Amino acid sequence: xxxxxxxxxxxxxxxxxxxxxxxxxxxxxxxxxxxxxxxxxxxxxxxxxxxxxxxxxxxxxxxxxxxxxxxxxxxxxxxxxxxxxxxxxxxxxxxxxxxxxxxxxxxxxxxxxx
Amino acid sequence: xxxxxxxxxxxxxxxxxxxxxxxxxxxxxxxxxxxxxxxxxxxxxxxxxxxxxxxxxxxxxxxxxxxxxxxxxxxxxxxxxxxxxxxxxxxxxxxxxxxxxxxxxxxxxx
Numbered sequence: 001x002x003x004x005x006x007x008x009x010x011x012x013x014x015x016x017x018x019x020x021x022x023x024x025x026x027x028x029x030x031x032x033x034x035x036x037x038x039x040x041x042x043x044x045x046x047x048x049x050x051x052x053x054x055x056x057x058x059x060x061x062x063x064x065x066x067x068x069x070x071x072x073x074x075x076x077x078x079x080x081x082x083x084x085x086x087x088x089x090x091x092x093x094x095x096x097x098x099x100x101x102x103x104x105x106x107x108x109x110x111x112x113x114x
Numbered sequence: 115x116x117x118x119x120x121x122x123x124x125x126x127x128x129x130x131x132x133x134x135x136x137x138x139x140x141x142x143x144x145x146x147x148x149x150x151x152x153x154x155x156x157x158x159x160x161x162x163x164x165x166x167x168x169x170x171x172x173x174x175x176x177x178x179x180x181x182x183x184x185x186x187x188x189x190x191x192x193x194x195x196x197x198x199x200x201x202x203x204x205x206x207x208x209x210x211x212x213x214x215x216x217x218x219x220x221x222x223x224x
Binding site: 104 | 118142147149154155156157159162172194202204211212213214215217
C-alpha cells in the first residue's frame with residue numbers, strides 16, 4: 001500500500017470554473033476525511049465519510065462544495081463556481097476506527113483560483 | 115465551537131537546544147494527537163495520547179497529556195535541523211473528527 005494518494009497535486013483555475021479532486025485512501029481504512037488548509041493555519045475540517053456514508057459536514061462546506069465516496073473506496077471533492085477565497089490546500093486523510101487511530105494524510109491538492 | 119490554541123506561534127533556535135511547545139483548550143479532549151508538517155506536504159502523525167497524565171517518548175521527543183485532558187506539551191531535546199517544520203496538535207472532543215490547532219512553526223538553524 002502506497003498510503004493516501006491525491007490527484008492532482010496542483011490546480012490553477014479561473015474564477016467561476018468547476019474543479020474536482022480525487023483521493024484514494026489506504027485500502028483497509030473505512031474512514032475518509034477532507035480538510036482545507038490556508039497559509040499559516042492548521043487544517044480545517046470539511047467533511048467525513050465512514051465507508052460510503054457521509055456522516056458529517058462542516059458549515060465551511062457551502063452549497064458549492066460536494067463530496068462523494070460512491071463505493072466506500074476513493075472519494076471526490078467538487079467545488080462549483082470557484083471563488084478566490086477557495087484558494088487553499090485541500091487535504092484528504094484516512095483512518096481506521098477507534099480513538100487511538102491517527103490520520104494518514106495525503107500530500108494534498110494545492111488549488112489556486114485566479 | 116471547540117478551539118485549540120498553540121504556543122508559541124513561531125520558534126527559531128540553534129541546533130542542540132531544547133524546546134517545548136504547548137497546546138491548550140478550554141474543553142476536555144477524549145484523545146489528542148501531534149503531527150509534523152513540512153512545506154507542500156500533508157501532516158504526518160507523531161503520537162496519540164488518550165489517558166490524562168500520560169507521557170510518551172519518541173526518541174528525542176517527549177509528549178505529555180495534561181491531567182485534566184485540556185492541554186498537552188511536546189518537548190524536543192537537542193533539536194536538529196531535520197526537526198524543522200509545522201507542529202500541529204489535534205484534539206478529539208468526543209466527536210467524529212479531530213480539530214486542529216494553528217500550529218507552531220519551528221526552525222532549527224545549523
